[in-house]
Amino acid sequence: DAKTTQPPSMDCAEGRAANLPCNHSTISGNEYVYWYRQIHSQGPQYIIHGLKNNETNEMASLIITEDRKSSTLILPHATLRDTAVYYCIVTNGSSNTGKLIFGQGTTLQVKP
Amino acid sequence: KAGVTQTPRYLIKTRGQQVTLSCSPISGHRSVSWYQQTPGQGLQFLFEYFSETQRNKGNFPGRFSGRQFSNSRSEMNVSTLELGDSALYLCASSLKGQAGELFFGEGSRLTVL
DSSP, rough: OOOOOOOEEEEEEETTTTTEEEEEEEEEEEEEEEEEEOOOOOOOOOEEEESSOOEEEESSSEETTTSSSSSEEETTOGGGGGOOOEEEEEOOTTTTTTOOOOOEEEEEEEEO | OOOOEEOSSEEEOOOTOEEEEEEEEOOTTEEEEEEEETTEEEEEEEEETTTEEEEEEEETTTTTEEEEESEEEEEEEESSGGGGEEEEEEEEEESSSSSSSSSEOOEEEEEEO
């Protein structure tokens, strides 16, 4: 699986958009970009994933660059409950059953 | 719909003992994966089971083992515990096991003294 690079920490004001970047310059054509987050002392939670196109769900939006070498997770209106470690993962899910390679992630601190 | 349930949530053992952790996946999910999380190494994949068969394995010593039952419930066992085995052990389930949308439990926090 391709490696990812994320900033170790970011701050965001409550109510503002949080934009979390991720570099995955060695991503392969059949690899997806997944985002998970882990709130303190809880198990990781799936947020969103994408292959080429931008994706949006009730939690967040995922913007993938045209060359697929980087992506941005957007939390449109961050709340204090969004304070967590956010992990960007690239994986060919079908060949790596059950296995996600987690990096160190980005610790997002949402401040009032 | 009930989520992934892990038991026990907390436990304390001493070096040399063994421990068994249990995981009940979401109803209908046939794949169960196990992860170890420590402050130094982060989240690391242990193994994955699907229909009672281990399909994928991480780089952990043989002291770490697991199994899955016909009802998809899974257990993992760590024998001859070492201090470094102190960690949060997380179980995740998914419908087919493809490494994408995994549903994680709250974890079992093991402390080895």
